[in-house]
C-alpha cells in the first residue's frame with residue numbers, strides 16, 4: 570500500500586474509533602428529497618445508460634477471475650457483449666465480444682484461450698485482439714487484417730480489480746476517476762485472492778437495488794431476522810471523489826471484525842494492521858459495493874448492480890472471493906457465509922426493491938427522502954446528477970477536482 574493511502578487509512582481508523590466511543594456520526598446538513606420518477610421514468614433510464622454506464626469506468630472483474638496468461642472472461646453489460654483477456658506478459662485487454670466479419674459473439678463464460686475462433690465462419694483472433702486467420706481467404710477476397718482487429722475498450726487494472734470504459738474513443742482519465750480510492754483498496758491485496766462463486770440476482774430499478782448498499786439505516790428493520798434487531802443503523806461515511814466507504818457504527822463485540830477493529834483502540838498505532846483497518850463497505854461509483862466477511866477464511870463479496878432490460882429491472886451479480894483455498898472443513902463455513910449473504914439480498918433487499926418499484930410506478934408518490942443520516946445516498950445522487958450533466962470533455966476536470974477533496 571502506498572504511503573499516502575496508508576496514512577489515509579490510519580486517519581480514518583482514528584476517526585472511526587473516536588466515533589465508536591462517542592456514538593456520533595457526521596450528519597448531512599439537511600434532509601433531501603428526490604423526484605420519485607427517478608426510479609420509474611424510461612427516458613431517465615436511457616440517459617443513465619448513455620451518460621453513466623457507457624461513459625464511466627465500470628469495475629467489471631476481479632483480477633483473480635482471470636489470473637493467468639490466456640485467461641478470459643466474457644460478460645454482458647447493458648446489452649454490450651464484453652470480452653476481457655489477459656495476454657502474454659499479464660496485461661489485461663478489453664474488447665467488444667464481436668467478430669469483425671459479421672458480428673457473431675466470439676466467447677462465452679470464462680476459460681483459458683490464446684486465440685478465439687468465431688463459431689459462425691471460423692475467423693480467428695488472438696487474445697490481444699488481432700485478426701490472425703480468415704477462413705478460405707482465397708475465396709473470401711481481399712481484406713486488410715490489420716484493420717479488422719477486435720474493437721477495443723480502455724481498461725485499467727489496479728488493486729486486484731479491473732475497470733473498463735465501454736466507449737472505444739473515450740478520453741477519460743481513469744486514475745482521476747478513481748481519485749486514489751484504488752490505493753486504499755490495495756489494503757485487501759485482492760490480486761492474491763481466489764474466485765469462489767458467482768450468482769446473478771434479479772431486482773427492480775438498478776438504483777433501488779443499489780440504494781440498499783448505500784445506507785445502514787435499514788439494517789435492524791428490514792434485516793431484523795437475519796442480522797438481528799440489535800445491529801446498529803448508523804453509518805459513518807468517508808468520501809473520496811465519487812466513491813465512498815461506509816463504517817458501521819456499532820460497538821457490538823459479538824461481530825468479530827468489529828471486535829478486532831475495536832481492539833485497535835488499545836494498541837499502538839504503529840502496530841495497526843491493514844486488514845483490520847479495512848473493515849467496512851466500499852462503494853465504487855456508480856454501481857459496485859465490496860464487503861469482506863470474516864470466517865476461518867476471509868470471504869469477499871463484490872456486488873455489481875447493472876441496469877436490466879427496462880427501467881423496472883436490474884440484476885445484481887455477486888462475486889464471491891476467498892483469500893486462499895479453503896480446506897474441506899473451512900469450505901462448509903465459507904458456504905454458510907455465501908448462503909447467508911445471498912439469502913439477505915435475495916429474500917430481503919431485492920423483494921423490497923420490487924415492492925417499492927410497484928408503488929412508485931403508480932406515479933402517486935411524488936417524492937422520496939434521503940435523511941441526514943443517509944449522507945452517502947445524498948452525495949451519491951449529487952454525483953450522479955453532476956456526471957450526467959457533464960459533457961464528455963468536462964468529466965476529467967470534474968474528477969480531477971474531486972481528487973483534491975479531503976477523504
Ligand code: FES
Nearest residue numbers: 668670671687690
Ligand atoms: S461472423 Fe465471425 S467469421 Fe463470420
Ligand SMILES: [Fe+2]
Nearest residue numbers: 781787792918
Ligand atoms: Fe440490505
